Structure formats: C-alpha cells, structure tokens
Amino acid sequence: MDNREVLVDIKNLRTFFYTEDGVVPAVDGIDLTIHRGEVVGLVGESGCGKSVTALSIIRLIPNPPGKIIGGEIFFHGEDLLKKHEEDMRMIRGDKISMIFQEPMTSLNPVYTIGDQISEAITLHQKIDDVEAKKRTIEMLHLVGIPEPERRFSQYPHEMSGGMRQRVMIAMALSSNPDLLISDEATTALDVTIQAQILDLMRGLQKKLGMAILIITHNLAVVAEMAETIAIAYAGKIVENASAKEIFKSPRHPYTYGLLQSIPKFTEKKTNEPLPAIEGMVPSPYHMPKGCRFNPRCPFATEKCREEEPEIVELTPGHLVRCFHPIEP
Amino acid sequence: MAEKVIETKKKGQRKSSDDYTYLGMVFHRLTRHKLAMVGAFMLIFILLFVFAGPLIWRADPNQQIEGLDGMFNVPSRAHPLGTDDYGRDVLARMFFGGRISLFIGFISAISATLVGALVGLVAGYYGGWADDLLMRFTDAMLSIPTFPLLIALASVLGKGVWQIILVIVIFGWMVDARLVRGLVLSLKEQEYVEAAHAIGASANRIMWRHLFPNTLAVLIVSTTIGIGGAIIYEASISFLGFGVQAPFASWGNMLQNAQQFIWNSPRLIIYPGLAIFMTVLGFNFFGDGLRDAIDPKLKL
Numbered sequence: 001m002d003n004r005e006v007l008v009d010i011k012n013l014r015t016f017f018y019t020e021d022g023v024v025p026a027v028d029g030i031d032l033t034i035h036r037g038e039v040v041g042l043v044g045e046s047g048c049g050k051s052v053t054a055l056s057i058i059r060l061i062p063n064p065p066g067k068i069i070g071g072e073i074f075f076h077g078e079d080l081l082k083k084h085e086e087d088m089r090m091i092r093g094d095k096i097s098m099i100f101q102e103p104m105t106s107l108n109p110v111y112t113i114g115d116q117i118s119e120a121i122t123l124h125q126k127i128d129d130v131e132a133k134k135r136t137i138e139m140l141h142l143v144g145i146p147e148p149e150r151r152f153s154q155y156p157h158e159m160s161g162g163m164r165q166r167v168m169i170a171m172a173l174s175s176n177p178d179l180l181i182s183d184e185a186t187t188a189l190d191v192t193i194q195a196q197i198l199d200l201m202r203g204l205q206k207k208l209g210m211a212i213l214i215i216t217h218n219l220a221v222v223a224e225m226a227e228t229i230a231i232a233y234a235g236k237i238v239e240n241a242s243a244k245e246i247f248k249s250p251r252h253p254y255t256y257g258l259l260q261s262i263p264k265f266t267e268k269k270t271n272e273p274l275p276a277i278e279g280m281v282p283s284p285y286h287m288p289k290g291c292r293f294n295p296r297c298p299f300a301t302e303k304c305r306e307e308e309p310e311i312v313e314l315t316p317g318h319l320v321r322c323f324h325p326i327e328p
Numbered sequence: 329m330a331e332k333v334i335e336t337k338k339k340g341q342r343k344s345s346d347d348y349t350y351l352g353m354v355f356h357r358l359t360r361h362k363l364a365m366v367g368a369f370m371l372i373f374i375l376l377f378v379f380a381g382p383l384i385w386r387a388d389p390n391q392q393i394e395g396l397d398g399m400f401n402v403p404s405r406a407h408p409l410g411t412d413d414y415g416r417d418v419l420a421r422m423f424f425g426g427r428i429s430l431f432i433g434f435i436s437a438i439s440a441t442l443v444g445a446l447v448g449l450v451a452g453y454y455g456g457w458a459d460d461l462l463m464r465f466t467d468a469m470l471s472i473p474t475f476p477l478l479i480a481l482a483s484v485l486g487k488g489v490w491q492i493i494l495v496i497v498i499f500g501w502m503v504d505a506r507l508v509r510g511l512v513l514s515l516k517e518q519e520y521v522e523a524a525h526a527i528g529a530s531a532n533r534i535m536w537r538h539l540f541p542n543t544l545a546v547l548i549v550s551t552t553i554g555i556g557g558a559i560i561y562e563a564s565i566s567f568l569g570f571g572v573q574a575p576f577a578s579w580g581n582m583l584q585n586a587q588q589f590i591w592n593s594p595r596l597i598i599y600p601g602l603a604i605f606m607t608v609l610g611f612n613f614f615g616d617g618l619r620d621a622i623d624p625k626l627k628l
Contacts, residue, residue, distance in 0.1 A: 106520050108538050
C-alpha cells in the first residue's frame with residue numbers, strides 16, 4: 001500500500017522492567033513500521049508502553065530496571081539493538097531526534113538556549129562556533145522564534161513553555177534527522193499553544209521531509225497530524241491502520257471505545273452521559289490471560305479469555321488484534 | 329491602559345525580581361543579609377591587612393635584631409606590634425603569615441571541593457556498584473579520627489606548604505562528595521539530562537557540562553565555609569610543628585612559637601589568634617549569607 005522506503009521497522013519488540021515487585025512487561029511484542037517521511041501516531045493510555053517504545057528506539061531505557069529483552073528495530077535496514085553504545089550515541093540527535101513532554105524542564109537552566117542548540121549541532125557536525133551560531137539562529141528562525149539573535153543569548157527561564165518547546169524542536173531538527181520522535185510533546189502546553197506547535201511541526205515536516213513518530217494519549221492530536229495510527233493497549237499494538245480508517249471504521253473494540261468516549265459536536269444535545277470504557281487498565285504485574293482487553297471488552301467470549309489473538313490484516317493496511325473485530 | 333502600567337512601574341519604588349539577573353539578585357540579597365555583610369567587612373579588612381599592609385609597613389619579617397634588647401619588645405614606633413623571641417617584627421610576620429594561611433586556605437578548600445565534586449558526580453551519575461564503592465569509601469574516610477591521622481600523614485609527607493595542602497585535601501573532600509552525589513541523584517532525573525542523552529551527549533559531557541554547573545551554587549557556598557576550616561587545619565598542623573616551617577611565618581606557627589612565652593608576652597598569642605578567629609568567622613558569616621542569598625530554601 002505504501003511504496004515509500006521503510007525507515008524504521010520494529011519487529012516484536014519486548015522491553016521489560018524488572019522491579020522489586022515483579023516483572024513489568026511494559027512493551028510486549030510491538031510491531032510498527034514507519035516509512036520515510038511518514039507521520040505515524042502511537043496512541044494509548046498511560047502505561048500502555050508508548051514512551052517505552054520510543055525510548056527503546058533510541059536505546060535510552062534506564063537500565064536497571066529496564067531491559068530490551070527481545071525483538072528487532074531496523075533503522076535504515078540496520079538493527080539498532082545490535083549496535084554498540086558508541087555508535088548509538090552518534091545516531092541519537094543526528095539521525096533520530098526526540099522531543100520530550102516537559103518543555104519547562106527539558107532545557108538546562110544554566111546555559112543559554114543558543115549554547116544548547118549549538119551543542120546539539122557541534123556534537124554531530126564538524127563546524128566551528130561561528131558557523132554553529134549561524135546555524136542555530138537559522139534554526140530558531142525556522143521554528144518561528146521572533147528575534148532569534150536576541151533569543152540566542154537568553155536563558156530558559158526567560159522563555160514561555162511554548163517558546164521552550166520551539167527551542168526543543170529547533171534542537172531536535174538542527175541535524176536534519178530522518179526520524180523525529182515526539183513523546184507527548186504538546187501535552188504540557190495549553191490548547192492554543194498546542195495547536196501552534198502542531199502547526200509548526202506539520203509545516204516543518206512538509207519542508208524538511210523527516211518522518212515523525214507522534215506519541216500521545218490525545219486522539220485529537222493524531223487526527224490532525226498522523227497518516228497512520230497505531231493503537232497500543234497494555235504493551236501491544238491492538239490496531240494499526242491509516243488515520244482515515246481508524247476514525248471512520250475502527251475494528252478493535254478498544255479503539256471503538258476510545259472513539260465513543262469523545263464528545264461530538266454534530267450530535268444532538270442529549271443528557272446521556274458519554275460512553276466510557278468499563279473497568280481499568282490491567283495491572284502490569286497481573287496481565288489477564290488471553291486477550292489483554294478481555295476483562296473490559298463488551299464482546300469478549302470464552303475464546304478471548306483463553307487464547308491470545310494474533311494481529312491480522314483484515315483489509316489491506318488495516319491490522320487488528322481481535323477475534324471478534326467490529327464489522328464496519 | 330498600557331501607559332498606566334508603565335507609569336505604575338516607574339512610580340513603584342521596589343524593583344521586582346524580574347528586573348534582576350540571577351547574579352544581581354544574589355548580590356542584592358547578600359547586601360541585605362546583615363551577618364554576611366559583617367563577614368564581608370571582616371574579610372575585606374583581613375585581605376587589606378595582609379596584602380596592602382606590607383606596602384605601608386615595609387619591614388622584613390625574617391630580619392632579626394641581635395641581642396637581648398631586640399627580643400620581646402613591647403609595641404613601639406619602631407615595631408607597631410612589638411618583636412618576638414628572635415627580635416623579628418611581629419607586624420611584618422602577621423602580614424606574611426596571613427598570606428600563607430590564606431593561600432593554603434583557598435587552594436586546599438577549592439581543591440577539596442573539586443575532588444569531592446568529582447567523586448560525587450561519578451557516584452551519583454553512575455549509581456550502582458560505583459556509587460556503593462565510592463560512598464562507602466567516603467564513609468570510611470569520614471569515620472577516621474581526622475586529627476591524629478592528619479598529624480601522622482603530615483609527618484610522613486614532610487613539612488611544607490604543598491604538603492599541608494595535600495593533607496587538608498585528603499581529609500576535606502568527603503562532605504562535598506556527599507553533597508554533590510545527593511544533588512546529582514535528583515538532577516540526573518531531570519528531563520534536560522534525558523534530552524542531553526537524546527542529542528547524543530556522552531556520559532562525561534553530561535556529567536561535566538550539564539550536571540556540574542548545576543551544583544556550583546552549593547559548591548561555592550561549601551568552598552567559602554571550607555576556607556575557614558582549612559585555615560584552622562593549617563593553624564592546627566603548624567601549631568603542632570608539622571606545618572609551615574621557620575623562618576617562614578604562618579599564623580599557625582606563630583601561635584606555636586608563642587605558646588612557650590604565654591606568661592611573659594601573651595600578646596604574641598593574641599595577634600595570630602585574633603587574626604585566625606576573624607578570618608574563620610568572616611568566612612563562615614559570609615558563606616552562611618551566601619547560602620541564604622543563593623537559595624533561601626537550601627539546607628547544607
């Protein structure tokens with residue numbers, strides 16, 4: 001369906017955390033493909049393994065307690081999990097960049113923002129300070145920061161959250177990465193700023209052509225940005241399809257439940273409460289037997305409680321992990 | 329509306345914290361801290377005394393006046409603070425002794441802080457067995473009764489300024505190591521450290537470029553207070569005869585020398601004693617105020 005070159009191919013990634021209370025299978029067999037220049041959304045509740053997937057890609061899982069225990073992550077055809085730490089370091093911030101959730105704390109308070117972006121540039125490119133400063137100001141300009149020359153010598157505390165997130169984006173894009181991972185990058189910002197940042201990211205994606213992996217719990221964010229959406233639940237991908245497909249005809253009961261719980265403007269005003277997904281996310285220490293969604297699933301059968309479903313391609317490009325997918 | 333805002337801002341007597349840079353704010357708070365100002369004046373006085381004094385009173389600190397008449401002179405026009413048992417000018421000896429004491433104080437306190445910072449950074453950043461090893465070693469060093477070993481070490485290493493500095497550093501870095509380790513434990517969980525990892529920064533780079541500067545505020549305070557302690561150590565070692573050697577003066581060995589004559593001429597004890605007292609107190613007052621100025625919530 002997508003004939004662009006495959007950039008990232010995650011196969012059966014398993015990242016576990018070994019805590020004092022037991023083993024947490026934070027990511028337990030995630031498959032995900034990102035093509036060159038594609039915007040992919042990875043959506044799920046807290047604790048479903050979205051961020052751990054992202055950190056696994058750049059191999060920054062805190063170890064101990066975390067450990068990638070299986071799977072493969074192909075990037076440009078090479079398995080990142082087999083790379084040496086030293087080689088990995090050269091990839092981080094160069095070919096793969098990441099922006100984080102908290103723009104307020106993601107910048108070092110003791111350096112000017114110019115210093116910090118320049119650092120990211122000089123770490124991967126052999127250029128002198130003057131050139132780095134020029135490139136930094138260019139980047140600040142690119143992410144829409146007014147008066148970049150003046151901002152260059154300002155400290156993080158002199159900037160607002162939205163501005164700081166722009167700085168983080170400038171830093172992440174300064175080396176022209178092939179993949180940008182945005183880990184809840186807009187979650188901490190208020191809605192108007194969030195829209196600005198998303199606009200900016202979309203604009204830059206068109207201009208620079210990098211692939212973006214957007215990790216969020218906010219369906220509105222991916223609806224606006226992503227071409228392809230993967231829905232994660234309890235450490236597994238439960239549905240993976242184009243954004244259009246996901247929103248038009250969700251096949252997995254979990255996806256369906258998520259979409260149902262969003263208020264719609266078009267519907268007539270009723271006093272009915274919004275439908276919510278019953279129950280709670282399972283405790284990572286006690287994953288339910290069979291399908292992990294079965295205790296909360298309205299369609300669960302005996303089979304769901306016994307066997308774990310495989311992910312299957314129902315229609316071309318639409319993958320679902322369910323025995324009883326919802327008929328469109 | 330906007331004009332009004334500007335007007336009230338002009339009228340307002342008080343500056344808001346936005347009008348200051350960080351250093352400006354620290355300085356502002358420092359000047360309002362009474363004890364810190366007392367300390368600062370004491371230190372300025374001591375520094376002037378030690379460095380500007382010899383320009384005004386040009387006497388050779390090691391020149392002896394031969395004969396009984398030159399010994400134990402009471403203060404006079406020729407010798408403002410009198411002479412000691414060798415007939416040397418006490419004022420000149422106070423100047424030069426003070427320079428050595430302060431030099432030892434500064435160098436050893438700064439070196440001890442740097443050693444402590446290194447240990448604390450490595451222990452806090454890497455954690456695990458490196459942390460255990462380094463911190464248990466720190467505990468072990470702290471549990472040693474310092475003074476007897478200090479003397480033993482000083483006698484093994486030999487006598488001299490650099491040897492004293494080495495000894496003070498060996499026994500002076502532990503508190504800083506603990507301080508830095510504790511800070512690094514919390515700092516390394518900050519997102520900017522994760523962000524630094526994500527741009528591909530190496531462990532060394534993260535430790536020295538991203539974590540170390542964030543501990544500086546605490547280290548500056550601890551060094552300031554440490555200088556006072558180092559001066560006391562120097563005085564103690566010299567007092568026991570292992571430190572700075574005659575004929576060179578330090579406040580410590582002046583004290584040592586004077587103890588034999590405590591009944592005949594007690595002033596020989598009082599001068600260096602008072603100088604040490606003032607310097608150490610000055611550094612402690614100033615360091616205390618600096619701590620409050622840098623971070624009022626900080627506990628050291």
